[in-house]
Amino acid sequence: MDNDMYDAAIDIGIAVKEDPGSSSKEKKKKRRKRKRSASEASEGSTISKGDDGQQLGDAAQPISGASGQKKKKKKKKRHTLDNDTSLEQSSDVQKPVEQKKHLINMPPLTGNLIKERSNLPVYQHRNELCTLVADNDVVLVVAETGSGKSTQIPAYILQSGILKKSAKAAAASALTSGNTTSNHQKFGRSICVTQPRRVAAITLATRVSSELNCTPGTIVGHRVRFDDTTDLRGQSTKIIFATDGMLLREAMVDPLLKRYGVICLDEAHERSLQTDVLFGVVKRAMFARSTAVDEDMIDADFEKDRAITDKMREEALRLGLPTLKVCVMSATLDVETFQRFFPGAATIKIPGRQFHVQEVYTEDPQDDYLDAALKTALQIHKYTHDGDILVFLPGQDEIEDVASLLKKHLEELEHDDSQEKSRDIVQDIKGIGVSFNSGNSMIVNGVFICVLYAALPPDAQMNAFRPRPDGCVRKIILSTNIAETSVTLNGIKYVVDCGKHKTREYSSSTGMESLKLSNISKAQAAQRMGRAGRVSEGVCLRLYPEIAFDELQSTSVPEILRVNLSHVILQLKAMGIHDPRSFSFLTPPDKDSIVKSFELLQALGAVDKSLDLTVKGREMSKLPLDPVYAHLLLQSEKFECVSEILTVVGMLSAENIFFNRAGRGDADSGLATAAGASAHKRFASNEGDLPSLLNVYNAWKAEAIYSPSGKPSKHQRKKLGSGKMLHGDWCKQNFISGRALVRAHDVRSQISELASRPKEKNGLGMRVELSCDDGELIPFYKCISAGLFLRVAIRVPSANQKQAKTGGNSGAIPSRGHYKTRVGGNSVSIHPTSFLFGRIKPPKAVVYTEMLQTSKLYIRGVTQSKKEWFDEEL
């Protein structure tokens, strides 16, 4: 996001504020003040910075290329001037001068893999890094992929003794202020490193455990949903790798984050929703635990919640909590945003270790980027001998199209004499031909074509990670942006980047979500390019001209600006943030978006008219569910169908339960598609999708043998003969995603536990065994309708249908399933993946779980309803 946009966002934030005492002028003044202290502090910290401390501006170079850099500088000019002025003024501002400590000298590495670890770029900077952490409350670490930041920095901090020192200091100051409780053994002794993805948290914890030569779960552990290895064996874990959602949950119970002395917010540049919220939450904890009250440091945004923050501060003082240090780790240079948010933060830049990747652009814009991608991949294949190719495409459709075209063209290469090189390759491995076809991957004339997207069954996904089969000369992977961050592919030498992606967007004015094809950002382009330089030098072929690259946004739109915030708002309210509109967001969301969220929460009864959290809202906030589903669950007791609703919300939180659910697909997977659709028929409920999901889960429970360990017990094995099947086999036979089902099961168990736990123990005290399953399920339908009363749609007969009724026949197939939503009055259609899609007699009224704009406005998760079931609720 560029500066203008940022400022615009700030201004929106200001416009929201109602407090007449804090006019926007005053705010601006405060902001200036903050800026001043920021530049002042960063000036100070350069003393302890190494050579590259000054080179922050240059680090964009490998990413954006020469011309991109020029433009960037121009854009930044205004900001730079700002800084210069404030530098001049800085002398008259009194800021508590922190005594400069001497450079920390880190002891030699201990543990395993010492040679590898000392070769990492971050190793050279460990002394100054730890010194910066010791001297500053906030340190921004800008480090590219391959620098070792995520694995090494937490260990350095632990080894440096910074935690011990600040804990002791806090204990001492607590003693001098008459506080006799000494908690320096208890609080602030762990480091938390947050990750946007659970796989990353788990693998990092495992990696660092082995590097430090300790059993996972002792010194180093991970904490992700359903999997917590911290504090095993009674040891207090020192380095905790957690998903940011997990730390956020922890903050709901413990806003001071007492356990931690340092919190590292990793992958900050990704700007995930949870990381962004954590920024504000961590900042609040940091402020409450800071020893010196620097009024300049108090963000104006805290004013409204001052009372609560003051309470937190008292508590921190009473407990003798050490200061909380924050380390923001980011791969891109959007440091200004972070620095504006954390005034006075010190910055350090650590180079990554990547092989050089050559950037190639097209001369002209490509109208048909699919055709361009296809041709480019074929050209690389024709003119080079080795190196795998990764092609970024926006979606599954595009991937499948390109895959089948690629196959066709590679087959034709065999007969094309003009393409000498290709022919040679083809002849060498002719024997393999197209005989191999596993899942959606195939080998065509020695080329292993793999497709990769999230909705793909895990087995089929694995092909992209497997080494090339014998005799294959090359692997071509066609992927969505799943390969951008979520997974790592080895051996990629060529990246083909179409420059597009699909993003989920949320319109606060309509409350509708949509999936849009749009241009990627420069940061994403850099990330894609980086995939080519992991093991050797590579080439990145961008299917757009350089001038188009220059015009791309520098960073992607943060998720917080793109999604429905009702869940986040509920969480913030539960954390005691009175007015989330004045919460300190890294990038404040649109005010309409917050207002819309409040409207929903109010309709659900989670907040009252004065927007205060109700008892029900408090209960809803305890559930790791979307507020609508939390509401659905809470009122299921009334209908005596808690058990069924637990299953449904579990199933709804797992995406892609069904494989090959109806529809298109190319000739190769056509067979599987039909099989999948017919396999799903047995689960189909006449009443719609939610009862069908219930059927799947119940059938699985009745017919499959599942063991979390992967190995069924003796007792379970005995049942194998008597109609029971192993989990994996059952899923395969029924075209159900085993992974998704297990996830649904886990979510169900977790929520069931939470719901059944007594209220005194922070639970909901619900009777979770209440079931209405007598074959009819009427209370269950009533409950769904009442729970989803905001998502009701009424059928509108189409012109064709009207005609059919009056006896006319146009010959056209009558289009069925057109509805109008009761709230908003949108014209919607039933999504093709719904079990109610294409029904001859569609129900007059339905409730739905999701409304999505793609080629049309669709509703999904559709269930039959009746007027009398939802009527009274609105």
Place this chain on the structure above:
DNA sequence: TAGGGTTTT
């Protein structure tokens, strides 16, 4: 007649 990618005490 169609699904970018994450994730929650």
